[in-house]
Amino acid sequence: xxxxxxxxxxxxxxxxxAIMLTVMLVACGEARNHSRAVFVLIDIHGDYASxxxxxxxxxNYLLGTLDSGDSIAIAFIDNSSFSEHNFIARADxxxxxxxxxxxxxxxxxxxxxxxxxxxxxxxHSDITGGVLLARDFLRESGAAHRSLFIxxxxxxxLMPGMKRDMSLGLEEVxxxxxxxxxxxxxNFDPDAYQRRLSHWQERVExxxxxWRVATDLARLEDMALxxx
Amino acid sequence: MMxxxxxxxxxxxxxxxxxxxxxxxxVLYFGRPHAHQLLRNTGRAINGGMRLAAASIRQLEExxxxxxxxxxxxxxxxxxxxxxxREFTRVNKIVERDLGxxxxxxxxxxxxxxxxxxxxxxxxxxxxxxxxxxxxxxTIEALxxxxxxxxxxxxxxxxxxxxxxxRETLKAHQKNVAERHKILHGMQPEWRKLNNSMExxxxxxxSLEDQSKAIDRHMASYESIRKGDDKAVHAxxxxxxxxxxIAAIVLVIAAFGGLINFHLIALxxxxxxxxxxxxxxxxxxxxxxxxxxxxxxxMGIFLLESLRVTRLFPMIGRMDDRMRKRMxxxxxxxxxxxxxxxxxxxxxRDLLAMDREALTQTLAGAxxxxxxxxxxxxxxxxxxxxxxxFALAFVAIPLEAxxxxxxxxxxxLALGALRMLRLVVRLVGSVSxxxxxxxxxxxxxxxxxxxxxxxxxxxxRDDHARYRSEGGITGSHGRKDKSAKHDVALKPREA
Numbered sequence: 001x002x003x004x005x006x007x008x009x010x011x012x013x014x015x016x017x018a019i020m021l022t023v024m025l026v027a028c029g030e031a032r033n034h035s036r037a038v039f040v041l042i043d044i045h046g047d048y049a050s051x052x053x054x055x056x057x058x059x060n061y062l063l064g065t066l067d068s069g070d071s072i073a074i075a076f077i078d079n080s081s082f083s084e085h086n087f088i089a090r091a092d093x094x095x096x097x098x099x100x101x102x103x104x105x106x107x108x109x110x111x112x113x114x115x116x117x118x119x120x121x122x123x124h125s126d127i128t129g130g131v132l133l134a135r136d137f138l139r140e141s142g143a144a145h146r147s148l149f150i151x152x153x154x155x156x157x158l159m160p161g162m163k164r165d166m167s168l169g170l171e172e173v174x175x176x177x178x179x180x181x182x183x184x185x186x187n188f189d190p191d192a193y194q195r196r197l198s199h200w201q202e203r204v205e206x207x208x209x210x211w212r213v214a215t216d217l218a219r220l221e222d223m224a225l226x227x228x
Numbered sequence: 229m230m231x232x233x234x235x236x237x238x239x240x241x242x243x244x245x246x247x248x249x250x251x252x253x254x255v256l257y258f259g260r261p262h263a264h265q266l267l268r269n270t271g272r273a274i275n276g277g278m279r280l281a282a283a284s285i286r287q288l289e290e291x292x293x294x295x296x297x298x299x300x301x302x303x304x305x306x307x308x309x310x311x312x313x314r315e316f317t318r319v320n321k322i323v324e325r326d327l328g329x330x331x332x333x334x335x336x337x338x339x340x341x342x343x344x345x346x347x348x349x350x351x352x353x354x355x356x357x358x359x360x361x362x363x364x365x366x367t368i369e370a371l372x373x374x375x376x377x378x379x380x381x382x383x384x385x386x387x388x389x390x391x392x393x394x395r396e397t398l399k400a401h402q403k404n405v406a407e408r409h410k411i412l413h414g415m416q417p418e419w420r421k422l423n424n425s426m427e428x429x430x431x432x433x434x435s436l437e438d439q440s441k442a443i444d445r446h447m448a449s450y451e452s453i454r455k456g457d458d459k460a461v462h463a464x465x466x467x468x469x470x471x472x473x474i475a476a477i478v479l480v481i482a483a484f485g486g487l488i489n490f491h492l493i494a495l496x497x498x499x500x501x502x503x504x505x506x507x508x509x510x511x512x513x514x515x516x517x518x519x520x521x522x523x524x525x526x527m528g529i530f531l532l533e534s535l536r537v538t539r540l541f542p543m544i545g546r547m548d549d550r551m552r553k554r555m556x557x558x559x560x561x562x563x564x565x566x567x568x569x570x571x572x573x574x575x576x577r578d579l580l581a582m583d584r585e586a587l588t589q590t591l592a593g594a595x596x597x598x599x600x601x602x603x604x605x606x607x608x609x610x611x612x613x614x615x616x617x618f619a620l621a622f623v624a625i626p627l628e629a630x631x632x633x634x635x636x637x638x639x640x641l642a643l644g645a646l647r648m649l650r651l652v653v654r655l656v657g658s659v660s661x662x663x664x665x666x667x668x669x670x671x672x673x674x675x676x677x678x679x680x681x682x683x684x685x686x687x688x689r690d691d692h693a694r695y696r697s698e699g700g701i702t703g704s705h706g707r708k709d710k711s712a713k714h715d716v717a718l719k720p721r722e723a
Contacts, residue, residue, distance in 0.1 A: 034506050060591035069504020095502035097495065097580055101587050108591060 037071040037143035038062050039134035041127075042088075043152030044076050047183065049121030054179050055151050057217050059111050062149070068093055068100045071141040074111055075133055077152060078122035079159050082129035088114045090137070127156045128164035135169050147174045148209075153181045154196045170209030175200075177213045178220075256671065257678040264668050271664020278657025285650040292646060296639035297461055301453055303632060304464040308450040312443060319439045326432035333425055340422050347415045350408070365390050465636065472633035478626035486521055489570070489616045492609065493517045496576040521620070524566045528621020531559035538628040567617040574613025578606045 040062065042055040059074060066072055073090035075081070089110035093100040131148065138146040148170070154177060158164055177200065186193045201211040214220055237247040256263070368387040452460040497520075498513035505512040533544045534556035544552065582602070589595070672679060 035504060060593075064588055064591055067503060068498060069502075095504045096499050097503055098499060098583060100503075101580075101583050104587060105590065 033142070033144040035069045035071070035141070035143040036066065036145040036147070037138050037141035038066065038073075039137055039146075039148045040072075040074045041081075041130045041134055041148065041150045041152065042074065042076045043125055043127070043130075043150070044078055044118065045122040045125035045157065048125075048153045048155075048181065049118075051151065051179060051181060052115060052118060054217060056111060056115060058149060058151060058178055058220070060108065061217070061220055063104045063108060066093060066104070068095045068097050071137075071143060072107060073134070073137050074107070075130060076114075077125050077127055077130040079124040079126060080129055080162070081126040082132050086130065086133060092141070124157045124159050125152070125155065126158055126162065126164065127152060127154065128158075128168070129162075131168050131170070131175075135173065138173055145174075146172060147176060149176050149178050150180075151178050153183055154200050155183060168203060168207035168209065170204055170207045173209045175204045175209045175211055177211075179217060180213060180215065253675050253678060257675045260671070260675065263671055267664045267667045267671070271661045271667075274660035274664075275657040278653045278660070282650050282653045282657070285646055285653060289643060289646040289650065292639060292643050296465075296636065296643060297456070299635050299639060300461055300464045300468065301456055303468070303636070304453045304460065305450065308446055308453060312446045312450065315439055315443045315446060319436065319443070322432060322435055322439065326428070326435075330429075333429070337422065337425055340418050340425075344415055344418050344422070347411050347418075350411050362394070365394065465640070468633045468636040469640075471629045472637045475626040475630035475633060479623070479630055482620060482623045482626065485616060485620055486525075488612070489521050489620065490514075490517050492577060492613055492616070493520060493570055493573040495580055496573040499576065499580065520566065520570065521617075524563065524570075524617040525620050525623055527559045527563040527566065528617075529624040529627070531556055531563060531621060532624040534559060538624045540624065540628055540631070563617060563621060567614045570617055571610050571613035574609040575606065578609050 040055065040059055042052055043049075044052060055074070062072060071090075071092045074088040075086040076088060078086065089107045091103045091107050093103050127150070131150070134148045138148065156164075177197070180197065182193050197213065204211045212223070214223055234241070234248065235244050237244050365387065368383055368390065371383055449460070453464070494511075494514050494517040497517045498511070501512050501516045503511065503513050507515055529538070529540065530544070532538045533541050534547075534552045536545065536552075539545055544555065547555065
């Protein structure tokens, strides 16, 4: 009887071990990349320069949403945006939450410093150059979810001699036009605003990206833009 | 294609349908005996098959029922054996603790009794004053006072001497009595001691009596289980089900406790193992937190196992007492270490949460406010982190009850499922039998016109035959026989 009892217990143990092994096998699948990379482009040319304060709101929202292991970069769009000089701040958030929080503080401080010292708007706006800069950063980050937020009225005004009619190469990048405001000139030709949006949508989608528009910053959370 | 076949006889749909109907009815009429046979045989075959299946299920059901009974009886036997063992251990303790000291107690009692007896003897009162003294005093008192003065003086002196002697004797007697009272007073604690000792013995004996009654009860239950009484089996099944539900509820509560524990240490774990690495869809920090909790539960199980509270691992139960004690100490030490780690992690979680909160406030552009009474949740988390592992350690008890009762519950569920299956199988067999009968009737309903004609023809033929036989036409025996044969042949068809 004692032996039967022991065998029963052994059977129970085997069952429990089999269940645990199954759970472990299911759990130990291939390690997936869950990291996110975010790039914020701020247009500082002409009339739109007055909207730069919105960049603070957007960045703060993004910093609050990002976690350890994610990446963030902020750059501005001016006469020629495809240069390292255009970066305001960039950070690969550490895997330790406490360090990541500190990095977020630094990014926020750098943006604040930029906004404080900004006074002269640029004469031209090289949006394509900024997008190419963002593309390179997002590619290098190796993140699974890549997003590019453009704070601009989407009116591109290139300097003479600049070549920007190439493909943007935005495969698997979500491009979000934030606060795409209407210009003064749109009053005379309301279709121009829609044409600008359509033009950029076409360019982004042709280069493999996904186009979204967020006119209201308060609705960013509802749009679930930074889902893993 | 189908339409072409339909219009093969005529272009009019009504005519075509009518022709096809006539053909179908005719074919069905001629194929009637075979169709009936096919339908009935199929129905009977399905019914037979299902009955056979139901019989095998019944056999299986009986085996499962027997297995359930065996499991229940084995569990009940084991449980009762444990109870009896426990009662005997208690009796042993009582005997060792109380009655083990009985020789010394007896010696003490006998000493006390001897002392009391000696004191008693010492306290016996001496003979009171001889009554003659008072007689003498009264006689001297009664003598006449008017005689010779010398005699009177002598008598006075005698009286005075007698009085003095009487007083002194009385005084000595009183002193003696006081001394005896003192001795008797000194006996009081000895009596009390004696009384206390006797009460102690009485208590021990009463406790032993209670234990023996409990053992008797358990033995009766054991006997009933050993005999395999239905009453005992029902009681065990009911007890097992109750155990199952109670254990399940406690396990669910423990699972919620584990969940709280998990949330307490998952965030700070990411500080240690990184918050950006994943295994599948789960963060490594979450897995690490889960592993810590599971280790705590395991340590709790080992602790209770080595204390012989639970018996999940017979190997631990078989260890010698010293080894088990060592194991219990090791498990408890590890549990304390884990609890301390968890407590510090819980505190760290609080710090991280505060840091995050401060960042959120900064990003929102608000002043970082110094929260009042912020130390209360910090201390609460610290304490929760320390005590939850110990609370989770006790999960071994409901786990054992759950595992033990699960066998019975699974057996009962299997039995219920088999009964249901048998019922369904029997029902399918019976329904198929009835459906075959119904189809036979439907078949006949479809070809009722030719059947009616057949019946009519038969009746006319019968009438004709009867008329001929009643009309006295002789020499037609052969014909009559033929007609009778034909009737017999037709009867089953009409039926």
